[in-house]
Amino acid sequence: MSENGLFYPYTAENIHPGFSIDCVILSFHKKKLRILLNKFDISKYWQLPGGFMFKTESSDQAATRVLSERTGLTGIYLKQFYLFSDPHRTKMDQNLEYIEKNADKGRHTEDTDKWFLKRFVSLGYYAFVKYDDVNLSSTKEDTAKWFDINNLPELYSDHRNIINTSLEMIRSLLSILPVGYELLPEKFTMSDLRKIYEIILDKTLDRRNFQRKVLATGAIIQLEETGSSSSYNPPILYSFDKEKKDMIDFYPFFK
Numbered sequence: 001m002s003e004n005g006l007f008y009p010y011t012a013e014n015i016h017p018g019f020s021i022d023c024v025i026l027s028f029h030k031k032k033l034r035i036l037l038n039k040f041d042i043s044k045y046w047q048l049p050g051g052f053m054f055k056t057e058s059s060d061q062a063a064t065r066v067l068s069e070r071t072g073l074t075g076i077y078l079k080q081f082y083l084f085s086d087p088h089r090t091k092m093d094q095n096l097e098y099i100e101k102n103a104d105k106g107r108h109t110e111d112t113d114k115w116f117l118k119r120f121v122s123l124g125y126y127a128f129v130k131y132d133d134v135n136l137s138s139t140k141e142d143t144a145k146w147f148d149i150n151n152l153p154e155l156y157s158d159h160r161n162i163i164n165t166s167l168e169m170i171r172s173l174l175s176i177l178p179v180g181y182e183l184l185p186e187k188f189t190m191s192d193l194r195k196i197y198e199i200i201l202d203k204t205l206d207r208r209n210f211q212r213k214v215l216a217t218g219a220i221i222q223l224e225e226t227g228s229s230s231s232y233n234p235p236i237l238y239s240f241d242k243e244k245k246d247m248i249d250f251y252p253f254f255k
Helices: 059-071 092-104 159-172 179-183 190-201 207-216
Strands: 015-029 032-040 050-054 077-084 121-128 142-148 220-226 236-240
Touching: 015 059, 015 159, 015 179, 015 190, 032 059, 032 190, 050 059, 059 077, 059 121, 077 159, 121 159, 121 179, 159 190, 179 190, 190 207, 190 236, 207 220
Parallel strands: 015 121
Antiparallel strands: 015 032, 015 050, 032 142, 077 121, 220 236
């Protein structure tokens, strides 16, 4: 990254023209749904981890590469969710500023304006990762950071729309997405599981009804452990039955 700056290792010759990847990477930490964003030193905008698809790659391979580079993980739960093709989706003045500031720092910019200032359609992916498993990759030119999904900074181009669209899609498919299984550690509290669903659904769920109905599915196993060393009302820990982790029967309870 540091040798060539913003555009390394992409060139007009090795990427598929007019096509990019943007990844909505979600985790859960301290009762917040977190999203991974990155910011280049030449920009004031935070953006979704992404990049371009090499001519030798499929879109899934490109997204997997981006995710691995950003998180240090493999085998991530990853799904395509939307193709963003609005002709005006990219703010070209921002891209032009990137090119100019990149050149000001003496970085490689040969022929960049011939492809980076053209229209791109972007294929959106969302991914679920466990917060503690991620090894964030940052350099002095490119900083990666987790943000609360409900408290986002100023974003590049149409990336807020991409994030909002991903949440709408996840919400509509919640009955068949193993969000709790993918986001929570092996042992977790019922309040953490409930909080994930409350954030995604944007509604408050009754604590007792949630626990009763969730346990009735058989997808959750109550452990003989607690999540605190405190002797005063420590939270009970739970784990998923891996054979039932998709929790297909959960969503009707939350309508």
